[in-house]
Amino acid sequence: MARRHHISLMLVIGVMIFMGVTYLMSSSKPSDRNPMLMPDKSPSKPWSKGGGQTDITVPDRVLAGGAIAPKLENATAKAELGRASWKLLHTMMARFPEKPTDDDRLALETYMGLFARLYPCGECASHFQKLLKKYPPQTSSRNNAAGWACFVHNEVNKRLEKEEFNCEKIGDFYDCGCGDDKKKGEKGADKEEGGAAVSLEKEGGLMRGG
Known part of the structure; x- marks a missing residue:
């Protein structure tokens, strides 16, 4: 019984950790997850990737x-x-x-x-x-x-x-x-x-x- 209780507790903790990480990733901004998406403040020409995707710029x-x-x-x-x-x-x-x-x-x-x-x-x-x-x-x-x-x-x-x-x-x-x-x-x-x-x-x- 004690062993089953220990396994169940580990599963619960694992699920909680997974849910916590998922929440943090979904609530963060795109630029926080990928530094390549940080806006470039230098003068640039707009360049659209098309297809409804985010525009990129050519400095x-x-x-x-x-x-x-x-x-x-x-x-x-x-x-x-x-x-x-x-x-x-x-x-x-x-x-x-x-x-x-x-x-x-x-x-x-x-x-x-x-x-x-x-x-x-x-x-x-x-x-x-x-x-x-x-x-x-x-x-x-x-x-x-x-x-x-x-x-x-x-x-x-x-x-x-x-x-x-x-x-x-x-x-x-x-x-x-x-x-x-x-x-x-x-x-x-x-x-x-x-x-x-x-x-x-x-x-x-x-x-x-x-």
Whole structure:
């Protein structure tokens, strides 16, 4: 009997401890349970995770910090990386919405800031960060985004003493992969979907940002 009484007492104590811990965890604030959820008081850009989840923020120091990668010594690897990166950026701009939402524009601006920091060639990244500061991304439309990308590409070409692009024909050089759109037979598909026609329109002062 004494042994059964002892076991029953231990079970009761165990249940009470479990209930007490559960109550404390349910009554504490999210930030008390997870320090990663503590609000960041530093200046930042809002960034929604979507799906009704809590918004997170990207502190300005993350976007404005220096290049992360070291210098890339291999000239061949550097050239291949540059060609692939410009292909990505020009195709991205050609597929950007003609009438982007505020979230679309913020996504592109944030991406370019992070792209510049994380670019695998540290020296190239530093130069590109200076370009972004002087000529911020233009995101009010697909045409402006594509024109801006061609403009900064030519700025890089000038520094490297390479031939400049005719930005009105940038879509002919960088295929946006819009073949399916063209097959639909829609008039103006190249301009509306492919982004083949690009002009350097000023958007609040494209040549100096704004």
